[in-house]
Amino acid sequence: MDFPGGKAMDAVFYDSQRQGRFSFYMTSGGEEATAVGTAAALQPEDVIFSQYREHGVLLHRGFTLQEFAHQCFGNKHEPGKGRQMPIHYGSKALNFHTVSAPLATQLPHAVGAAYALKLQGVKACTAAYFGEGAASEGDFHAAANFASTLGAPVLFICRNNGYAISTPATEQYKGDGIAGRGASYGMASTRVDGGDARAVYAATAEARQIAVAGGCPVLIEAMSYRSGHHSTSDDSSRYRTADEMRRWRARDPVERMQKWMTHQGWWDEEQEKELRQSSRKQVVEALQIAQKEDKPPLSCMFTDVYADLPWHLKEQQAEVADFVRRHPEMLPAGMPNDL
Amino acid sequence: MHNSGVIVFGEDVGFGGVFRCTLGLQEKFGRHRVFNTPISEQGIVGFAIGAAAQGLTPVAEIQFADYIHPAFDQFVNEAAKYRYRSGNSFNCGGMTVRAPYGAVGHGGHYHSQSPEAFYTHVPGLRVVVPSGPREAKGLLLASIQHPDPVVFFEAKMMYRTAVEEVPTGDYTIPVGQARLAREGGDVTIVAWGQMVAVAEQAAAVVQEQGGVSCEVIDLRTLLPWDRATVEASVSKTGRLIVVHEAPITSGFGAEIVAAISKRCFLRLESPPVRVCGYDTPFPLIYEPLYVPSTPRVVDAIHEAVKF
Numbered sequence: 321m322d323f324p325g326g327k328a329m330d331a332v333f334y335d336s337q338r339q340g341r342f343s344f345y346m347t348s349g350g351e352e353a354t355a356v357g358t359a360a361a362l363q364p365e366d367v368i369f370s371q372y373r374e375h376g377v378l379l380h381r382g383f384t385l386q387e388f389a390h391q392c393f394g395n396k397h398e399p400g401k402g403r404q405m406p407i408h409y410g411s412k413a414l415n416f417h418t419v420s421a422p423l424a425t426q427l428p429h430a431v432g433a434a435y436a437l438k439l440q441g442v443k444a445c446t447a448a449y450f451g452e453g454a455a456s457e458g459d460f461h462a463a464a465n466f467a468s469t470l471g472a473p474v475l476f477i478c479r480n481n482g483y484a485i486s487t488p489a490t491e492q493y494k495g496d497g498i499a500g501r502g503a504s505y506g507m508a509s510t511r512v513d514g515g516d517a518r519a520v521y522a523a524t525a526e527a528r529q530i531a532v533a534g535g536c537p538v539l540i541e542a543m544s545y546r547s548g549h550h551s552t553s554d555d556s557s558r559y560r561t562a563d564e565m566r567r568w569r570a571r572d573p574v575e576r577m578q579k580w581m582t583h584q585g586w587w588d589e590e591q592e593k594e595l596r597q598s599s600r601k602q603v604v605e606a607l608q609i610a611q612k613e614d615k616p617p618l619s620c621m622f623t624d625v626y627a628d629l630p631w632h633l634k635e636q637q638a639e640v641a642d643f644v645r646r647h648p649e650m651l652p653a654g655m656p657n658d659l
Numbered sequence: 660m661h662n663s664g665v666i667v668f669g670e671d672v673g674f675g676g677v678f679r680c681t682l683g684l685q686e687k688f689g690r691h692r693v694f695n696t697p698i699s700e701q702g703i704v705g706f707a708i709g710a711a712a713q714g715l716t717p718v719a720e721i722q723f724a725d726y727i728h729p730a731f732d733q734f735v736n737e738a739a740k741y742r743y744r745s746g747n748s749f750n751c752g753g754m755t756v757r758a759p760y761g762a763v764g765h766g767g768h769y770h771s772q773s774p775e776a777f778y779t780h781v782p783g784l785r786v787v788v789p790s791g792p793r794e795a796k797g798l799l800l801a802s803i804q805h806p807d808p809v810v811f812f813e814a815k816m817m818y819r820t821a822v823e824e825v826p827t828g829d830y831t832i833p834v835g836q837a838r839l840a841r842e843g844g845d846v847t848i849v850a851w852g853q854m855v856a857v858a859e860q861a862a863a864v865v866q867e868q869g870g871v872s873c874e875v876i877d878l879r880t881l882l883p884w885d886r887a888t889v890e891a892s893v894s895k896t897g898r899l900i901v902v903h904e905a906p907i908t909s910g911f912g913a914e915i916v917a918a919i920s921k922r923c924f925l926r927l928e929s930p931p932v933r934v935c936g937y938d939t940p941f942p943l944i945y946e947p948l949y950v951p952s953t954p955r956v957v958d959a960i961h962e963a964v965k966f
Contacts (some may be wrong), residue, residue, distance in 0.1 A: 394755075632938060652948070
């Protein structure tokens with residue numbers, strides 16, 4: 321379900337963005353097995369710190385297509401209250417911290433949270449996702465060193481998809497990739513085929529066992545390929561060849577899983593076709609519903625900056641309310657004025 | 660002026676940059692002078708400092724100003740103090756760091772911010788914000804040639820919206836000099852970057868509505884800023900409005916208002932005011948209300964005149 325659901329979501333959401341229905345989208349084509357394979361090996365009490373291309377993890381945890389759609393439209397049902405760009409998902413109930421766009425900043429958070437779990441006696445770990453490009457940031461190195469020296473049960477899950485926007489991995493690092501860095505920080509480290517969901521699952525299950533039992537970090541480098549553009553703001557044909565893209569797409573992780581399941585006699589073309597069609601239908605419906613919903617109300621512009629509303633924000637809120645009374649045309653479409 | 664010591668680098672700069680600002684440069688000048696770096700803003704700025712201190716002229720790009728913060732230590736404790744701490748034995752004045760900033764309509768928290776005020780609090784840096792293509796060329800070349808480190812914020816809204824004739828060849832605009840964008844006698848509006856256009860639109864609206872005449876000053880350089888030009892204008896008009904996208908509290912407008920209040924105190928006809936972003940993170944769906952708009956500036960002009 322996670323694979324066809326994710327594929328259908330990527331296809332329909334991407335097209336919707338291109339039609340201007342919402343402002344931005346990022347697909348995860350080529351990396352589905354990394355997200356879903358790792359998620360399947362984690363437990364619900366494990367806490368996720370993602371980058372921004374791991375919606376397979378959320379899907380696996382039970383985030384609904386409707387919830388994805390609500391977030392992309394920034395409507396009133398979205399926990400982030402429309403304040404962030406599309407794809408910045410988060411779910412308290414699913415132990416998935418809200419996405420923030422800066423790179424690698426979430427890695428030290430995952431270490432601190434893992435340390436907290438350990439101190440609290442919870443038999444769980446945190447999982448921190450990032451790309452091979454983000455691994456160049458200082459925060460990666462701080463996080464790895466802290467996790468190792470302080471003994472934090474965190475899984476560093478690197479999606480090495482070959483590109484940081486246009487910059488190929490060959491210009492991002494030398495030496496033995498990201499996995500090679502684990503040993504130098506004194507942590508167990510492994511490299512897997514990120515396009516093979518079963519391999520990813522097996523590696524993650526063992527890594528989790530080591531981390532939780534030993535109170536220590538483990539690094540997993542999942543090798544894959546970003547089949548799509550970096551985002552809807554990017555055109556990857558400017559910096560990579562059609563031939564390269566074709567070769568990698570022939571190794572599509574979802575098709576590989578499908579073939580394996582078919583070979584096992586657990587799945588067939590007919591079931592696949594049906595599931596794809598029904599997934600697509602669900603995604604389209606979710607978007608239609610989300611698009612019709614109101615935006616969060618005007619008052620949400622100023623809440624949540626702090627736990628309370630300090631005097632200066634009360635003043636500014638009153639200023640905006642007064643401005644909107646005088647210039648009602650400036651109120652964004654679909655936004656109720658509750659001030 | 661040709662300078663074979665200029666190097667251009669940053670994330671995705673090699674293929675032309677995500678905003679196409681470095682398009683064709685690698686083909687023209689070679690990979691040793693125009694290149695991608697690994698993703699590390701502190702690395703980019705620290706590298707620029709070292710290269711400049713050793714005699715090169717680095718022009719570094721931070722892909723979005725929202726992502727400049729990991730480099731803050733390199734700016735504040737290194738670039739800004741390199742000359743002072745060595746008694747002028749060393750400097751990194753050859754460096755210029757470009758960063759696209761500001762609202763674009765759909766950038767949310769992390770593709771919209773205007774962090775210029777942080778850098779105006781750092782003695783030793785020069786902070787430049789051009790307001791259009793012609794200005795960008797003249798100020799960028801002047802910044803590259805300037806003997807101090809320059810942080811150069813480019814309003815990314817204008818990458819797609821601005822259309823203007825730009826002088827060919829070596830063309831510079833002096834760092835530190837403001838520009839009179841519109842002459843007027845009743846109210847002075849000070850702005851920089853994208854907000855200059857908003858100030859000009861508001862000035863045109865009030866002129867048409869009832870003949871209020873606004874003087875618009877494009878500040879161009881924020882540190883050190885051209886206080887004399889603003890002071891001369893406010894001495895004439897008696898009214899000051901500062902417009903910026905960044906949150907109002909501790910924004911650079913506060914500095915301008917404080918300085919002008921002192922120097923023009925007896926000539927003021929109304930309290931100097933600021934029309935700015937509010938004190939919240941940049942909120943995606945509330946952007947039309949958050950970013951100073953023409954009607955907000957028009958309202959502020961009327962209030963100043965009525966006072």
